[in-house]
Amino acid sequence: MFESLKPVAMDPILGLMAAFRADDRTTKIDLGVGVYMNDQGHTPVMASVKEAEAQLMQLETTKSYQGIAGDPGYNQHMLELLFGPEHSILSSGRVKTIQAPGGSGALRVGAEVIQRARPESKLWVGVPTWPNHIPLLGSAGFEIKEYPYYDRDTKQINADAMMETLRQVPAGDMVLLHGCCHNPTGADLTHAQWDLIADLALERGFIPFIDTAYQGLGDGLDEDAYGLRMMADRLPELLVASSCSKNFGLYRERTGSITFIAENAKQADIVASQAMSVARQIYSMPPAHGALIVSLILGDAALRANWETELTEVRSRIQSMRTLLTDSIQNNAAGVDFSHVQQQKGMFSFLGLNTDQLDQLRNEFGIYIVSSSRVNLAGINSSNIGYLSSSILSVLK
Ligand SMILES: Cc1ncc(COP(=O)(O)O)c(C=O)c1O
Known part of the structure; x- marks a missing residue:
């Protein structure tokens, strides 16, 4: 029966993730995957979630x-x-x-x-x-x-x-x-x-x-x-x-x-x-x-307050990465307007780079961005922002 099936092409984002994993450059940056990452590039379990999970272990009496x-x-x-x-x-x-x-x-x-x-x-x-x-x-x-x-x-x-x-x-x-x-x-x-x-x-x-x-x-x-x-x-x-x-x-x-x-x-x-x-x-x-x-x-009022604090940290970190990226591009390239990145909301932005520039970022610099030029701002952190902005500036030239 299964001989009639044709393989399905990998989702482009999953393909990009696989290419990123296979890249052995230590300076590589993943801006494709759609999950939040902290300044260490990690997707952590929130402390409020950990606490609720610990309570659940005690409270749960059935898996029916x-x-x-x-x-x-x-x-x-x-x-x-x-x-x-x-x-x-x-x-x-x-x-x-x-x-x-x-x-x-x-x-x-x-x-x-x-x-x-x-x-x-x-x-x-x-x-x-x-x-x-x-x-x-x-x-x-x-x-x-x-x-x-x-x-x-x-x-x-x-x-x-x-x-x-x-x-x-x-x-x-x-x-x-x-x-x-x-x-x-x-x-x-x-x-x-x-x-x-x-x-x-x-x-x-x-x-x-x-x-x-x-x-x-x-x-x-x-x-x-x-x-x-x-x-x-x-x-x-x-x-x-x-x-x-x-x-x-x-x-x-x-x-x-x-x-x-x-x-x-x-x-x-x-x-x-x-x-x-x-x-x-x-x-x-x-x-x-x-x-x-x-x-x-x-x-639970206390758990909720902790969660809201953590969520505010997530939101603020993403907003500060928007500012950092916008400033580091605009301050170093005359005439380049990245203000849309600053104004947009949430984890994603379209950088507005073309296919050649995205290919160059990936091949020359190990920076992985999906073909629409959508970036996950949470993939930016204090360790990679300098390298990222100088790489973007060189493909903008
Ligand atoms: C716009 C939008 N809708 C829905 C979803 C699906 O979310 P979930 O992972 O909870 O299925 C996503 C996930 O990336 C999304 O970006």
């Missing part, structure tokens, strides 16, 4: 199956983290959250539920978007349509072209938005742009599907949730996929959630039952460990 919707305490904490504990949506009966295996699992469950509700719906994604959005959501059955998002020439969001396209989206279609810290560009919507998209959603009747995988890594936990909170206030229907991979550093624990907002409580109950049926058909129930850690942290 949990419910299909995951841990109810975790789901409630995620609702409050996303929308804020005082948001009116929480007491409306119109919102349901179920635990999912990471942000990826959440996106897929959301997509499968939409397919059941309205198989003819198309999914509109920004150009560019996280590359895995297309296979992950497309293989649920969606026809994918595109709207312009980022203009590589101006290094800004192309808001006019974006809104112009969204004005044509038919009622019942889905529009995928990044909640914050846009991956890959780092260019986030302003509050006014979010408001305008909500106006268009109401006018046209399309439904936003917000992917929020980096809450807390941009401007702060509340600030990064502006769009989804405002839309939960104003729109009759909304989906939010969220992930604890980055803000809790729980990547491999596959911890996420999918939230549905429906027009009324009855519909919300039905949507949740459909989501659980989808989950049952794919993986039965989500992994427990990460969600129990998050639930312990968010449910």
Whole structure:
């Protein structure tokens, strides 16, 4: 049977990681992989997570199956983290959250539920978007349509072209938005742009599907949730996929959630039952460990305060690497404008380098950047910034 299969090409980012590992230059730098790294180039377990894990060892009395919707305490904490504990949506009966295996699992469950509700719906994604959005959501059955998002020439969001396209989206279609810290560009919507998209959603009747995988890594936990909170206030229907991979550093624990907002409580109950049926058909129930850690942290004032301090350190470190990189390029190359790097949010930025410059960085200097010129700012640290900026300056010449 298997002789009919053809090998699948490696994901370009995984290919880049393999090439990086095989490179024996001691000065090599990996700016491709999408995980947070500290100043020592390590992706640590947060101390608050370690502490919650230690408590869990004592508290956990069974490894029996949990419910299909995951841990109810975790789901409630995620609702409050996303929308804020005082948001009116929480007491409306119109919102349901179920635990999912990471942000990826959440996106897929959301997509499968939409397919059941309205198989003819198309999914509109920004150009560019996280590359895995297309296979992950497309293989649920969606026809994918595109709207312009980022203009590589101006290094800004192309808001006019974006809104112009969204004005044509038919009622019942889905529009995928990044909640914050846009991956890959780092260019986030302003509050006014979010408001305008909500106006268009109401006018046209399309439904936003917000992917929020980096809450807390941009401007702060509340600030990064502006769009989804405002839309939960104003729109009759909304989906939010969220992930604890980055803000809790729980990547491999596959911890996420999918939230549905429906027009009324009855519909919300039905949507949740459909989501659980989808989950049952794919993986039965989500992994427990990460969600129990998050639930312990968010449910305990001291642990939560420690986690927020650690998250602030992560955010500040990334912001300081943005400043360092921008300054070290701009101060040493007349006429080069890297200010977009300073302004962008979250772990990623498009540097704006071309393919030849990226190839040169990799071949001559051992600096690994994906072909879109997206860099992970967290890959920069006090030991490699000097070498990185001098290498970039030499390919800019
Ligand atoms: C925009 C975006 N959405 C979703 C995800 C998926 O996150 P997870 O690892 O929790 O599945 C990622 C991960 O990189 C991402 O960048």
